[in-house]
């Protein structure tokens with residue numbers, strides 16, 4: 001899956017070290033990636049895990065690398081990326097949590113429903129019982145313009161390229177490395193449940209267009225990849241949309257017949273078709 005041109009990175013305290021100040025690690029349960037960028041004055045943690053158990057493991061791993069004050073960024077409003085926020089606030093003294101502005105609204109709307117997805121991994125979080133299980137919302141919100149955050153000798157850039165995997169996917173760039181959240185997915189199929197497929201394809205195109213800025217891409221799940229991988233995902237999505245729409249537009253056909261010929265698993269294919277049908281019935285996507 002990953003390109004053979006990717007370098008072999010050293011592993012430090014369980015983190016894959018991408019350069020002298022940037023790290024990533026994957027959760028054992030979902031392969032969800034958390035990033036760590038360390039400046040001379042503060043450090044940034046990108047995505048906090050699916051509840052207090054994962055967040056504690058992540059926080060301990062962060063403290064094995066740095067004692068600096070921590071700022072948090074959430075790539076989007078899905079449980080496996082945001083449910084550890086409360087632990088980070090309560091135990092690491094985090095003040096600022098950055099995310100796209102729609103994340104707060106999405107968490108207010110779907111946060112309770114999303115608790116069921118952590119079943120078997122974060123039992124306290126599922127039941128909202130115990131410490132650090134409250135939903136903790138981002139308080140620093142990205143609007144349309146990119147935001148640079150100076151960590152001391154290292155600057156990270158938060159930016160938004162449009163709706164994609166969700167309506168609020170925030171990208172985080174630092175020194176040739178792009179944390180793409182679930183816009184890019186390695187080792188498993190992309191997830192379309194809350195997606196905007198046409199917009200997602202456009203966003204992948206925009207990422208490819210800045211390939212010289214970011215030769216290394218960290219997916220929301222799985223191993224680091226390069227831009228060839230993103231190009232492959234772009235073409236796959238284009239094919240997936242074409243096949244799905246052809247099936248939808250054959251008025252008498254059962255569109256579910258398209259599922260076996262789509263380049264994704266049955267569940268993801270079903271969600272892709274559902275989202276395309278939904279967007280076709282809307283004058284404008286919300």
Ligand SMILES: [Zn+2]
Pocket residue numbers: 076078165182191220
């Ligand atoms: Zn997601």
